[in-house]
Amino acid sequence: MDALLKVEKLFGGYGRETVLKDISFEIIRGEFLGIIGPNGSGKSTLLRLMSRVLYPQKGMVLFEGKDITKIGLKKLCQKIAFVPQDTLISFSFTVWEIVLMGRIPHLKRFQFETKKDFLIAQNSLRLTDTVGLREKSIDQLSAGERQRVVISKALAQEPNLLFLDEPTSHLDIGHQIRILDLLKGINREKGLTVVVVLHDLNLASEYCERLILLNNGRIFRDGKPDEVLTYRNIEEVYKTTVLVNTNPKSLKPHVMLISNIEQCVQNYS
Amino acid sequence: MPGALPFRRERKMKKLVLVATLASVLTCFSQGELLSTQFKRQRIISLAPSTTEILFGLSLDDEIVGITIFCNYPPEALKKEKIGTFSQPNIEKILSLKPDVIFATGLEQAPAVERLRQLKLEVYVSDPSNIEELFNSIKEIGKLTYREIEAERLIALMKTEIEKIRAQVKLTPPNKRPKVFIEIWHDPLMTAGRGSFINELITLAGGINIAQDISTAYSYFNLEQLIDRNPDLILLAYRDNKEAQDIVKNRFGWEGIKAVKNDRVYNDINPDLFLRPGPRLVEGLKEIHKRLHPE
Amino acid sequence: MNLSPGRKILFLGIVLIIVILIGIGQGSVYIPIFKLFSQENHQILYVRVTRIMLGILAGTGLGVCGVTLQAILRNPLADPYLLGTSSGAGLGAVVGIILGISGAYLPLVAFIGALLSTILVYNLARQDGKIPIQSLILSGVIVAIAFSGLIIFLVSVFSNEALHGVMWWLLGNLQIYRLRVLLVVGIVVILGTICIFILSQDLNAMSIGEENALHLGIEVESVKRVSLFITSLITGALVSVTGMIGFVGLIIPHMMRLIVGPNHKILIPATCLGASAFLVLCDTLSRSIFPPIDIPIGVITSLVGAPIFIILLKRSQEIK
Numbered sequence: 041m042d043a044l045l046k047v048e049k050l051f052g053g054y055g056r057e058t059v060l061k062d063i064s065f066e067i068i069r070g071e072f073l074g075i076i077g078p079n080g081s082g083k084s085t086l087l088r089l090m091s092r093v094l095y096p097q098k099g100m101v102l103f104e105g106k107d108i109t110k111i112g113l114k115k116l117c118q119k120i121a122f123v124p125q126d127t128l129i130s131f132s133f134t135v136w137e138i139v140l141m142g143r144i145p146h147l148k149r150f151q152f153e154t155k156k157d158f159l160i161a162q163n164s165l166r167l168t169d170t171v172g173l174r175e176k177s178i179d180q181l182s183a184g185e186r187q188r189v190v191i192s193k194a195l196a197q198e199p200n201l202l203f204l205d206e207p208t209s210h211l212d213i214g215h216q217i218r219i220l221d222l223l224k225g226i227n228r229e230k231g232l233t234v235v236v237v238l239h240d241l242n243l244a245s246e247y248c249e250r251l252i253l254l255n256n257g258r259i260f261r262d263g264k265p266d267e268v269l270t271y272r273n274i275e276e277v278y279k280t281t282v283l284v285n286t287n288p289k290s291l292k293p294h295v296m297l298i299s300n301i302e303q304c305v306q307n308y309s
Numbered sequence: 310m311p312g313a314l315p316f317r318r319e320r321k322m323k324k325l326v327l328v329a330t331l332a333s334v335l336t337c338f339s340q341g342e343l344l345s346t347q348f349k350r351q352r353i354i355s356l357a358p359s360t361t362e363i364l365f366g367l368s369l370d371d372e373i374v375g376i377t378i379f380c381n382y383p384p385e386a387l388k389k390e391k392i393g394t395f396s397q398p399n400i401e402k403i404l405s406l407k408p409d410v411i412f413a414t415g416l417e418q419a420p421a422v423e424r425l426r427q428l429k430l431e432v433y434v435s436d437p438s439n440i441e442e443l444f445n446s447i448k449e450i451g452k453l454t455y456r457e458i459e460a461e462r463l464i465a466l467m468k469t470e471i472e473k474i475r476a477q478v479k480l481t482p483p484n485k486r487p488k489v490f491i492e493i494w495h496d497p498l499m500t501a502g503r504g505s506f507i508n509e510l511i512t513l514a515g516g517i518n519i520a521q522d523i524s525t526a527y528s529y530f531n532l533e534q535l536i537d538r539n540p541d542l543i544l545l546a547y548r549d550n551k552e553a554q555d556i557v558k559n560r561f562g563w564e565g566i567k568a569v570k571n572d573r574v575y576n577d578i579n580p581d582l583f584l585r586p587g588p589r590l591v592e593g594l595k596e597i598h599k600r601l602h603p604e
Numbered sequence: 605m606n607l608s609p610g611r612k613i614l615f616l617g618i619v620l621i622i623v624i625l626i627g628i629g630q631g632s633v634y635i636p637i638f639k640l641f642s643q644e645n646h647q648i649l650y651v652r653v654t655r656i657m658l659g660i661l662a663g664t665g666l667g668v669c670g671v672t673l674q675a676i677l678r679n680p681l682a683d684p685y686l687l688g689t690s691s692g693a694g695l696g697a698v699v700g701i702i703l704g705i706s707g708a709y710l711p712l713v714a715f716i717g718a719l720l721s722t723i724l725v726y727n728l729a730r731q732d733g734k735i736p737i738q739s740l741i742l743s744g745v746i747v748a749i750a751f752s753g754l755i756i757f758l759v760s761v762f763s764n765e766a767l768h769g770v771m772w773w774l775l776g777n778l779q780i781y782r783l784r785v786l787l788v789v790g791i792v793v794i795l796g797t798i799c800i801f802i803l804s805q806d807l808n809a810m811s812i813g814e815e816n817a818l819h820l821g822i823e824v825e826s827v828k829r830v831s832l833f834i835t836s837l838i839t840g841a842l843v844s845v846t847g848m849i850g851f852v853g854l855i856i857p858h859m860m861r862l863i864v865g866p867n868h869k870i871l872i873p874a875t876c877l878g879a880s881a882f883l884v885l886c887d888t889l890s891r892s893i894f895p896p897i898d899i900p901i902g903v904i905t906s907l908v909g910a911p912i913f914i915i916l917l918k919r920s921q922e923i924k
Contacts, residue, residue, distance in 0.1 A: 091819065092818075093815060093818055093819070113818070113821050113822075113823055114821035115821075116821070117819060117820055117821035118821070121819065122815075122819040124813075124815060124816065124819075126813075129812050129813070130678055130680075130811075131811050131812070131861070131866040132861075132865070132866060133808075133812070133865070133866050133867070134865070137808075137865075137866075137867055138812070141808060141809060141812070141820060142820070144805060144809060144820045144821060144822070145820055145821040147805070149802060149803075149805055149806075150802070197820075394760060394761060396760060397760055494768050494771070494772075495707050495781075496707065496710060496772045496777070496779075496847075497771065497772065497775060497777040497779065497847075497898065497900070498779060498898070499771075520896065522896070523896070523897065528897050529897050529898040529899070529900070530896055530897065530898065531631075531632035531633075531891055531895060531896050531897065531898045532651050532779055533631050533632040533633045533648045533651055533652065533891070534632050534633055534895060534896035536633075536647050536648050536651065537633040537648065538896075547768070548704065549704075549706050549707060550704060550706055551706045551708070556706070556707065556708065559708075559781070559782065560781035560782070561650070561651075561654065561780070561781050561782060561783050562647050562648075562650055562651040562654075562781070563781070564647075565647045
């Protein structure tokens with residue numbers, strides 16, 4: 041079992057602020073890892089620290105055994121790809137042009153794209169079922185289509201490790217399932233390591249074989265979904281009562297929300 | 310003794326009258342000329358260098374109580390109280406000096422003039438665009454300052470000098486008259502057209518302004534046209550420490566122009582002499598005439 | 605237009621050549637073509653050719669700077685003068701003229717002013733060694749306003765002389781008197797444009813977002829620093845020689861994007877050709893409409909450019 045990425049005693053944040061405190065864990069090659077937690081718990085910050093957008097305040101991030109701050113940025117991006125939460129693009133590039141940009145880490149400045157690059161880009165479009173959108177302008181697409189195109193771009197980088205920051209937050213349930221099915225499929229078939237930040241606990245439960253639950257900048261629980269998604273853990277971290285059942289099809293934990301309307305009404309009357 | 314006072318007062322009065330008459334007659338003779346019949350001291354403010362020069366030219370030195378910071382001629386002007394800049398005269402300062410009459414010039418000063426008139430001050434606007442109008446202005450200013458005779462004298466003096474030059478120039482036939490280019494500025498290239506004083510001065514001095522087909526006072530001018538019209542003389546109407554010829558000879562495309570080839574580029578005339586509508590225009594005319602006819 | 609990018613660039617190149625030929629033949633003085641190349645008219649010919657060369661350099665420089673700044677700042681309203689170069693040059697010119705510095709040194713003083721104001725803008729915006737885009741735009745605007753205020757103040761106190769400086773700066777003009785200046789500007793613009801073209805890939809990545817660019821392996825802060833330095837140099841050199849020529853750096857990049865798309869590998873060459881053709885055309889008009897008067901080129905660029913841009917915009921909206 042091969043540790044692709046190791047996080048050691050990591051402290052990180054923005055400016056003088058420290059959002060993440062003393063984080064340590066390993067990401068195994070080929071796993072599908074979900075990072076969950078309430079708003080402000082440091083999920084996006086953790087992704088940024090692991091993809092070298094942010095530098096650690098203390099501690100280290102090791103990729104394939106090497107400190108990522110010591111690996112050349114372009115070299116790193118040949119192996120690590122990132123799909124951000126916001127996919128809005130202000131210039132009217134075509135889908136093809138956007139996906140081709142995914143080859144930039146593999147191209148020198150003066151190099152023009154070769155047949156190989158075109159093939160890889162075409163393949164990425166196929167994986168996300170966006171071949172028909174090739175010549176369309178990115179600002180003409182719906183949010184769901186755009187999300188798939190941006191994932192294509194990331195796949196065109198041919199990474200070993202793919203980070204996604206809440207890829208489903210702007211999508212309807214149909215698209216949510218399609219995207220995660222797609223990612224799970226690539227994870228199974230190509231062995232691509234996927235680390236995805238999700239806010240929907242049930243999606244996380246369904247698709248991720250391992251979950252890291254963050255709370256106040258620290259790891260609260262790290263383990264399989266049925267270990268992490270207990271009503272006690274959720275109540276403590278999210279400060280709300282839930283019922284945890286089992287999904288009849290997948291037998292994974294299913295979190296059911298409980299509203300507090302009666303309590304509220306009592307408070308008001 | 311009530312009777313003694315009127316008598317003494319009468320004698321004092323007679324003495325005063327005698328002294329006054331003697332004094333005025335003596336002053337008359339000491340100046341050797343006649344003075345204006347009506348004599349009234351006023352408090353005068355000038356809002357422009359040109360009107361300042363006219364006022365000094367009418368011997369109103371004592372009555373000028375305020376001028377702008379740009380009024381630099383004659384030297385006596387520098388000692389006068391300053392009331393601000395040309396475009397932004399200080400209204401409060403003007404009011405505090407309690408002027409009887411204010412002299413201003415055209416367009417740019419219109420807002421200030423408007424303001425002053427609202428405050429019930431008397432403002433005369435002098436904005437001549439040619440020499441004839443300048444003479445009228447001087448006459449008007451003379452009237453308003455009770456210096457009509459001085460005004461007539463000044464105008465006559467200027468007319469005489471102009472006639473002198475005109476007489477000399479008459480002998481040259483039109484096709485022998487030197488062509489002149491007035492460079493108001495170099496970047497962008499600007500010149501003076503028909504509507505300017507300097508155009509008139511050049512015509513009077515026996516030259517032809519190559520930009521006289523432009524009707525306005527100042528305008529941009531195209532370099533191709535300058536090369537094509539090939540003036541015999543170029544006048545630089547701005548101050549520059551370098552020698553005129555040095556300024557112009559290295560300019561690409563200018564080498565073929567007659568004025569540059571024959572070293573007839575001048576920047577040694579004080580621009581105030583031909584850009585300011587005042588008594589010194591005549592000096593400007595003389596200087597221009599000298600440059601046009603070096604013999 | 606459904607031509608391939610290569611064909612589009614060829615088309616633009618042909619347009620440029622036509623415009624140049626018109627510019628040589630047409631001018632303030634009417635000279636029939638066959639007489640233009642004779643000995644007696646060679647000076648006018650040289651004058652026209654130097655103006656056209658400066659027009660090409662200015663068009664290329666301003667266009668490329670506009671494209672670069674719009675990509676880096678991801679702001680469609682960015683123009684080459686955003687970072688304070690123009691007001692700095694204007695202030696330099698006004699101060700120089702007031703101090704009585706000879707006209708021949710005007711470009712130099714203006715250039716110093718342009719550089720100083722850019723350094724000021726850059727340092728105001730810098731935070732922890734990084735240059736946040738929002739701060740850059742803000743400090744550029746603040747410095748421009750402050751310097752303009754200074755210029756107005758100087759004009760009110762020094763009237764005549766300062767006014768010459770302001771006119772020179774505000775109205776822009778392609779007439780120069782020294783070939784050496786043309787050479788220096790030429791070197792700066794050509795080298796700068798080549799460097800920016802080399803960064804095409806980086807600019808593509810940056811125009812989809814700084815974080816996205818980072819994830820593609822682009823050293824975002826370095827690219828920003830280098831591009832800002834180059835654009836300031838090009839703009840500073842141009843504005844100290846020609847004064848401020850508006851519209852070109854702001855609108856021509858947009859026009860070219862509508863024609864060839866946002867990929868900088870094609871957009872940059874297209875902008876060089878398109879902006880040059882545009883400026884040379886405007887210059888020819890400025891010389892030919894009311895001879896012997898030269899209409900200030902900023903006036904023509906606005907009057908000619910605005911309708912063309914509106915037409916292109918309408919067409920692209922219809923396509924969508």
